[in-house]
Amino acid sequence: MCGIVGYIGNQKASPILINGLLRLEYRGYDSAGIAVMESGEISVMKDKGRVKNLYNIKGIDDLKGTVGIAHTRWATHGVPSKENSHPHKDNSGEFAVVHNGIIENYSDLKEFLTDKGYKFYSQTDTEVIPNLVHYYYNKDEKDDEQRLLRAVSRVCKDLKGSYAIELIYKNKPDMMIVVRKDSPLVIGKGYKENYISSDIPAILSFTKEFYLIDDNEIAVLTRDNVEFYNSDLEKIEKKIENIDWNATAAEKDGFDDYMLKEIYEQPNAVRETIGSRLPEEGVCIFDDLKFTKEYLSSINKIYIVACGTAMHAGLVGKNIFEKLCRINTEVDVASEFRYRDPIIDDKTLCIYISQSGETADTIAALKLAKSKGAKTLAISNVIGSSITREADYSIYTHAGPEIAVASTKAYTSQVVLMAVLAIYFAETLEQDNVAEIKELKRDILSLPGKVENALKCNKRVAEFARKVFQEKDMFFLGRGVDQTVALEGSLKLKEISYIHSEAYAAGELKHGPIALIEKGITVVGILTDPKLVEKSISNIQEVITRGAKTFIVTNQELLNNNFEMVIRIPEVNPLLSPIVSVIPLQLFAYHISKEKGLDVDKPRNLAKSVTVE
Ligand code: F6R
Secondary structure, three states: OOEEEEEEOOOOHHHHHHHHHHHHHHHOOOEEEEEEEEOOEEEEEEEEOOHHHHHHOOOHHHOOOOEEEEEEEOOOOOOOOOOOOOOEEOOOOOEEEEEEEEEOOHHHHHHHHHHOOOOOOOOOOOOHHHHHHHHHHHHOOOOOOOHHHHHHHHHHHHOOEEEEEEEEEOOOOOOEEEEEEOOOOEEEEOOOOEEEEOOOHHHOOOOOEEEEOOOOEEEEEOOOOEEEEOOOOOEEOOOOEEOOOOHHHHOOOOOOOHHHHHHHOHHHHHHHHHOOOOOOOOOOOOOOOOOOHHHHHHOOEEEEEEOHHHHHHHHHHHHHHHHHHOOOEEEEEHHHHOOOOOOOOOOEEEEEEEOOOOOHHHHHHHHHHHHOOOEEEEEEOOOOOHHHHHOOEEEEOOOOOOOOOOOOHHHHHHHHHHHHHHHHHHHHOOOOOHHHHHHHHHHHHHHHHHHHHHHHHHHHHHHHHHHHOOOOEEEEEEOOHHHHHHHHHHHHHHHHHOOEEEEEEHHHHHHOHHHHOOOOOEEEEEEOOOOOHHHHHHHHHHHHHOOOEEEEEEOOOOOOOOOOEEEEOOOOOHHHHHHHHHHHHHHHHHHHHHHOOOOOOOOOOOOOOOOOO
């Protein structure tokens, strides 16, 4: 759960490294550091705190080296401190390493090295890596060009867990080695220079040409060249991927925060997700999927597996798949699914949703399903991400980079993509609900405009947020699909405002939680499904009677209105309503966080990409 950057070229490395780290802070931001090759020595500068604190380190501006590695950390082993910050050197000071991931057997490795006389100065798991490299490098009697590569490869055989590692060696100042397993890492190719990063946007302003490194591959970088090896040290060829993203797409575009920018990007994100998959005439098109009627008819269960917001998108997807395709669909949290021996076989289709494509639990859950013979389909926003490389099939949301830790446009585009996918399934299966599908297609195509319209509530939501931002607890209530969006609204609020909230099926309230309703508490009600609105209103009246303040999101005309605030959103097919009704909820969490003066984009204890268990 950290970000790493590397540079080898002819420019001063430190500004490039720090620039890259600043763009990777969403991966972690409790400490940061860089190591630069400096006149025959490795100069390490690091400290606790945000990346920008690096600018305060004395001497950092004077570094002239043109080869370096860098790291922004989110603590897993050892508290955030200067000692635990990366880069870490071995005892001799000859090797420096940055690492993202977790070395699960680091205690055993530490014991092994301690027995050999190595000393440890941090509480991290990472510190075993440079010392192991030193150990194997010196044990190797053959002093040839491959010696360092052999040492790194040998170390990897000892490591259990996940890692993306960059290594520099003082006596080989014109090269660097990187390796990955279950942690993201890309190489950007320049002219007489090469870059490394945990993700593409961080170095997109420097290059558009990338190599995507796969698990257990090692790359040796010089200024002019990148060579790739498999774990047996056989040379392998990799093709360059041209990434046609606009670097400015990753900037804030004049908004105060990435989150607000991303909330406002949703009409476009939804449009991009639909893309050319849903022609106004004719059947739905998925270029990357070649499912036949025979195959889809053989599926007796769909599992949708994901974490957090992506899992909430899955809950909406379940309704759509069941309604349109009549296939039994279950949703599970990846961290539970992977350990609960789920019943799956070759008749199960497992769909994995992950914005980043790097979530460790989701990837592990996917590997489990594959091992049991199920077909796997990944829905991700990141081209070439780990999950898409593991899955049998991958489709992309095309929502553009999401930088804010709290996910917004990824959620709406995931739901849209599942709706389009369900239509594709239903059409391939030749279901007899042609009229229903035709209407749903029309509704999907109208979504960008409806989301745009829903954004107009911003000012009124901000007004309500000003009234309630000091509260300690809130409730989110809804029935049917509105309950799934209640879960998402409640998660957004918790994440960025640190206000405790509960999301409940409105009808379940009187079976316990109503005991918590007292005068002044805020209850958010989502009322969009015409069949259920009356019932939900009765539940809302029960909380009003007990003194609650109510914030209502609805697409219906509500008579007899004794609610504190009503946000009216455009009406849409109930299957799709979360794509519109989530907008006021995202804005609500956003404005409360701003009123409290919090860092909206980087909430405490959270990181954008959860690449460890
Ligand atoms: C919430 C949020 C998280 C992610 C979850 C899965 O705002 O962002 O709950 O949805 O960590 O992440 P991905 O989709 O990258 O697998």
